[in-house]
Amino acid sequence: MSYRASIVSFPEIKEPLLNKRTSRDKNKIMTPAPFDACDLEGLDTPETLPEIPDVSQVETIRHFTRLSRLNFGIDQGMYPLGSCTMKHNPRICEEIASKMARIHPADDMAMSGILEKVFELSGYLEEICGMDASTLWPAAGAHGELTAIMIIKKALYIRGEPRRTVLIPDTAHGTNPASCAVAGFRTVNIPSGDDGMLKASILKEYLDGDVAGLMITNPNTLGIFENEIRAIAAMLHENGSYLYMDGANLNAIMGITRPGDMGVDIMHLNLHKTFGTPHGGGGPGSGPVLVKKGLVPFLPLPDITHTDNRFSLGWNRDTSIGMVHSSTGNMAVLIKALTYIYSLGAFGIRQAATMACINANYLRARLSPMFNLPYPGATLHEFVLSDRDQGKNQVTTMDMAKALMDYGFHPPTVYFPLVVHGAIMIEPTETEPLEELERFAQAMQAIAETAQEHQESLHNNPVTCPCERVDEVWAARNLVLTWDME
Amino acid sequence: MSYRASIVSFPEIKEPLLNKRTSRDKNKIMTPAPFDACDLEGLDTPETLPEIPDVSQVETIRHFTRLSRLNFGIDQGMYPLGSCTMKHNPRICEEIASKMARIHPADDMAMSGILEKVFELSGYLEEICGMDASTLWPAAGAHGELTAIMIIKKALYIRGEPRRTVLIPDTAHGTNPASCAVAGFRTVNIPSGDDGMLKASILKEYLDGDVAGLMITNPNTLGIFENEIRAIAAMLHENGSYLYMDGANLNAIMGITRPGDMGVDIMHLNLHKTFGTPHGGGGPGSGPVLVKKGLVPFLPLPDITHTDNRFSLGWNRDTSIGMVHSSTGNMAVLIKALTYIYSLGAFGIRQAATMACINANYLRARLSPMFNLPYPGATLHEFVLSDRDQGKNQVTTMDMAKALMDYGFHPPTVYFPLVVHGAIMIEPTETEPLEELERFAQAMQAIAETAQEHQESLHNNPVTCPCERVDEVWAARNLVLTWDME
Amino acid sequence: MSFTCETRASLETLLNTIGIDKKEDVFSSIPEDLLFKGKLNIPEPMDEEKIRRKMDFPVSGTIFAGGGIYRHHIPSAVDALTARQEFFTAYTPYQPEISQGTLQSIFEYQSMMADLTGMHASNASMYDGATALAEAALMAIRKKHVKKVFVSRATNPSYRAVLQTYLASHVDVAIIEIPFDPKTGRTDMNTLNETIDKDSAVFIQNPNFFGICEPMKEVSETARNAGMWGIVVNEAISLGILEKPGAFGPDIVLGEAQSFGNPVSAGGPLLGFMCVKKNLLRAMPGRVVGLSRDKNNTQSFCLTLATREQHIRREKATSNICSNQGLCALRAAVYLNLIGPQGLRDTALQCAFGARYLRDQLMDKGINTVFSGPFFHEFVIRMDTKKRKDLIKKGIVPGVDIQNVYPEIPDGLLVNVTEMNTKKECACLIEHL
Amino acid sequence: MSFTCETRASLETLLNTIGIDKKEDVFSSIPEDLLFKGKLNIPEPMDEEKIRRKMDFPVSGTIFAGGGIYRHHIPSAVDALTARQEFFTAYTPYQPEISQGTLQSIFEYQSMMADLTGMHASNASMYDGATALAEAALMAIRKKHVKKVFVSRATNPSYRAVLQTYLASHVDVAIIEIPFDPKTGRTDMNTLNETIDKDSAVFIQNPNFFGICEPMKEVSETARNAGMWGIVVNEAISLGILEKPGAFGPDIVLGEAQSFGNPVSAGGPLLGFMCVKKNLLRAMPGRVVGLSRDKNNTQSFCLTLATREQHIRREKATSNICSNQGLCALRAAVYLNLIGPQGLRDTALQCAFGARYLRDQLMDKGINTVFSGPFFHEFVIRMDTKKRKDLIKKGIVPGVDIQNVYPEIPDGLLVNVTEMNTKKECACLIEHL
């Protein structure tokens, strides 16, 4: 296969579980011992040692180093996970965030400096989104959604209109309905139009006095800009409902168009997407919520207040929904996002969105001759292919995703959004050079060709990875979730 | 092959040379620009840009990340390079050394603190070696050797006896004779006894009025302790010659026995071996030189002086050999070595030597049934096998070294020392757990068995690496040393 | 500085291939009147050195503050390992074949958390201890249909606040605070005995927010009558020295594990954890990694029980959580292995010794602890705001001010000592009092 | 804390397999009377937190010192990439099949250094600029049998000192200093014209130690009559703005490249480099990486020209160097790619602009430069020791004191400005003068 030319291997050691290496007193760490032993007065402390592996420092370091080498990160190659905005994570952000490691939240003096910075960040986010105020504490996108939906709920409650329904387009991310459910709303699924857009005309049919709001994603998960959004907003507002925007896809439009100007009342951002902070293999992220003036009174506690250049947390917001986090969210992630904004500046923000969309459209132009593009309208930062054509040869999206691994890529997002059969959702981001886009296009082309000629071989990928396809059904059936269950 | 069970692969991208990615203005870095442009008055500055690649940050990061993944480091597995003491490199040492990054040598206040620390280090090294004084500036072992040999030369010169010969055992490292040559000495090779030790009786024949000194390595490169060293020292001293010890193998004996007590007059250490500082893919290392009182006046400039807790560099040593480095050597490496000593303490130093020797002797016991051990006497931290037995089946040391790669090991040192045919020089160090030693023993056993049964296959290893055996002859013949020569 | 890669030449190729004339045309699907024509009020791009100068954060030298976020020793190797790009730049391990590193380490994290708490299983992490508590209560509502959620007033006040927020929509569920004994600082279980039934969930924090260890045996005797009961751990280091919470028979043990290898970092990221008994496995929120195998029977790992989650179940999911605190869990896993069983115990002991050392010094100065119950490494004293602020100005943070959250403890200050403090620091605090 | 891994159980296996009873028996081959019976006078083992407290190094805030070691911006990614264990824990890449990472990056370093200097090839690194100069002189002696080594007195004094040390054994070779013009600060080539012949080697530093740019065309016209001539670069950043040294036809260009991505770090590690014309390739000291291929014709890299080196040639090697400054060369390679052609030029320009900015401010204060020649980013003024020490006490390092090494310039202070300084720092210096 052609990928042999550019893909090589290296001997990697497959690690056993660390409990397999444990042996009494192998660990020779010296932990700090500044104090002398004394009587613990009534504290019940069994003599047994806590049950964690007893291994040497060398083994721990080798274990996690070896494991890391079985992982794919952005620095290895393109990671075109649609909806996830896997862009380059600048190292300066990590460096700066590490400087705050030893600041305790009770250290008022040090915290003043940090709060000043994150307050500055919230101003920039509001400016980029055209919103009036924000809270930075939600720890991820879904947490932001939940916070936002609670704000809507509270606003309606205070208004004396406890509506119970939230409308959600069929292209929405799973967290949207789930967040509504947690907040005690009932959700109603709205079909998109044939062109993949939400239609004011369709929406109209769903509006009634129980509709608290609509959760829209713009551009939506097909990468399409919702061009009726202003009409939709007006229609909602007339109905006394709120327009919520899932800002996970802001990378397509930042600096280009502003949700606030579209009529959005409330929205969340994913800093770990748009603002270049790392995904950390699953988190921590950060999901600030931004609101228009009318919703400010309901933002969570605390807010940030300042007098004479001293910044501190404020607790006086009577109608707040309350606290959503035990502290103030993922502070280090916030500082990384601010560092990212400092790096880019206004011009860089716009440039990022522009190149994100150009890179995506380049790939779309390169791939659409070989793959079915179910929604042929204009797209921005991502686009969604289907496996219709390859499916005819019994080659599925899953097959193609796994084959991409053997070419040194992380696969795109697959089987989402649900409106596309065997969806392949591709978001290259602005930080890919043309050469890497082209390497991807050629890999996809080779896969498309293989799907026609040697389709059986595609059922066997990946072949260069630490394991072949993992049996997820076996895992769910056997449920071995700890080494004790093994 | 059995290694398939524990060795897996991961798709790695083979990088082109970075000049292949260059394209005008791809690099979008902002460099600091605190000053306004002004006239450069007579400074000749051509308009052309300097000739280095113009690539994006993402590409640079991917390039070196991908390259790194084609490298084997200590954290991947055992690295039993004899004579190189590839022990674990504690991360705390890196962390501490990074704190001094911004100290300029002209910053007297800051330097006082650093010099205080390295002065403290020199005291510990002297204590461990039983020597009276030291210089920390040599940048590597060979640099230390050269410095030491120059000290001997100067001492003899001042004594009015400009002797010209240095005696070197046949087991010595190549830098020993090379350093003597640079310092203008003639070297004479002395054969070891049949048991691999230097014999006073043999040495005697080589002693005459022109002998400046003897360079001994103890334990020597066969891992054998030179048990006649005291007699040898006495004999040399009687002859008016100096006993120099190459301390590269100090890891075997630190805390156990002291060169100073053996009669050694001058020696060097390899901090990047014994004291756990990383080898850096070739450097920087550090090669302090330690001397007995009589040689102190000849130590290089500068020394470290202190008054009232202020430490600074001293330049008043009239008979010094002069400077050997433009600054004060590899300061960050010195701070790492001190951090290492702080971690271990006196007990840990002794423990390290003990376990280094025990680990080596375990492997020796495990491997000697399958491989020829040409010098069967007691060994300490390393031992040397030969390929005599496998050679009968046309399997060479090189074949076995390359096969070890496919088992996830760095090969041992090969074809050194020269006194052993097809030498395989194994030094596991103290930081290997029994499990990893055993994994190595089993790999060696499998190789020994393959050498008997399927010897042809051994000519093809490695098969899991980014390339098969590299043609070093082609490289030397074609001499492509830059991308412009390509 | 921009992180894009285009050049004049590549841009031409890009635009030509797309079939547009200029960059801006890529936005032609956005209605003209929505295009933002202004200039964002954001500073000019900065070079790294300027950012370094701008982002310099001085830290107080001497800190005795905990209150749910604890300063502990973090071995240097934790940073080094988790800074490997393979870990920190990766996404959620949905594609197991190229994510075994993340998956196996999370599986190990789950295993260690389960072992440490004495429970059957753990999820892959929660946002923080507070949301873990809130989600546990939602679980009790969903799974056991409880109508009352009892929570000790000696539970971290911000946990209770978040619980309140999350349960706001459940108008039919009451949150009931269990009072604490103003003398001992322990939760007053007596008031509970009568009211607890299968319709209630009970959550007890141990050690509680005042640092006091609850009489867990007694607690469990009452709590086990509830439909679901849980133990909240807001200082994971206590697991190194106390009886495993699982030994008292709770359905769930949850809380905060920031103390395991994660810095205090101005308050976040934190690391919520949730461990459950087997029968609650399928009701847990969040991601879970399970052991699996590939078709050659090679041991491998993958996300499992996905059918509980939002991306499959949408509005019927057990929670809305998607991104969690993965890297923090990895840090915890690395930390626990580096520190080992003896190290973890010794660390916990040092905390306890240190707290007693400082307590004694304070007593010599005439400052007494407010509560008499046995404490772990934290205790409440009284100090007025002015004094506290004065100390902070001198670079000493004497504790966490709790008088606003506990008006019944005027001038209450929660003082914490860990292995990061020294006797010299204690002396320094005492001297400046 | 010890980094060994033995346990009671494993130790038993180890000792049994070896066939000894107790650990100490492994040393039975050491004569009894040589065994050290005392206790080493070394502090008790320390935990990492204690070490962190002990090893804290305050740095002065404002620095105008260079003199061969320069503060430059280091992009954050340099540290991140070179901190990958695959690079920094590895040994010399003698086994190419598992060292392609080190090998290719050193090959790229060599390529960039050759391109930047305008020479044919570069070695893989030297200890520092001074030893590079000394080794170059030894090369001239070895290869061209020169008897006189001319070196400008405006060359970094420590380079000249090291040269002296290395050449001490060559009693038949004279080191001759070329004086500098006390007005311009340039090397006075006039004195040379007559004496230079094929028996001599000539080394000229540009910009010289005073920061002054030498008239390289004129220099080359004289120097090319030597048996070998070389250009010394002690500030690699100058390559971003000046004519390539190779353009003047030297046989060798050598010096210090610490400025490329390596911190000043209290003076080391530094990064010596050596670039040569083709005909000197085989005479070079040190390691060299070459392009190669494997048997499938896959492009790969390996160390080459090993037959010059000590491990093969022993006393006949071109040098005794073995370990070099590999990781520093990697840092340089990473730095150069991160900073790019425009960034390197802009950095050099900023240095030149900044130096002129400060020079003007000093002139306004009545402090003039000692020399009139055109300078890059460093110049000499006069300041007495007391004043300098006062400034240092205030956290301002105004430059490098050169009066001891140049007694002919009493109170000489070498002042350097780089892109790391700011106008505010300049104002701060001026204000405290």
Ligand SMILES: Cc1ncc(COP(=O)(O)O)c(C=O)c1O
């Ligand atoms: C469109 C959209 N909304 C919301 C989310 C949820 O964000 P998080 O994972 O940060 O909770 C995602 C994450 O993938 C998303 O793609």
Ligand SMILES: Cc1ncc(COP(=O)(O)O)c(C=O)c1O
């Ligand atoms: C015995 C011995 N002596 C000297 C040296 C030279 O040390 P360095 O590489 O630090 O110059 C070595 C290095 O391998 C060695 O093994």
